[in-house]
Amino acid sequence: MMSLFRWIGRFEGLSFLLLLGIAMPLKYIWGQPEAVRIVGMAHGGLFLAYVAMANYVALALGWSKRVWFLSMVASVLPLGTFIFEKKYLSETGSLPKK
Secondary structure, eight states: OOHHHHHHHHHHHHHHHHHHIIIIIHHTTTTOTTTHHHHHHHHHHHHHHHHHHHHHHHHTTOOHHHHHHEEEEHHHHHHHHHHHHHHHHTTSOOOOOO
């Protein structure tokens, strides 16, 4: 369960960076909106999967409200999911209840 959550977070974070760093410049600088359509749709699906999985994992593992809130904030910040994983998700799959 935690491994799946980590991977969804990694893909969600990567898709967000691709959207901001490649697709948006292609649209607004070079007038090619197709990349935003494709990457944006993928990112939207991964974002929803991340939020749903974060809620599921938070309930299953008894995360504190603070940690749950930080997981939600991480989903809307560039590099947020990577930082959240590094700081709060231990290698053993458990989470400190801070």
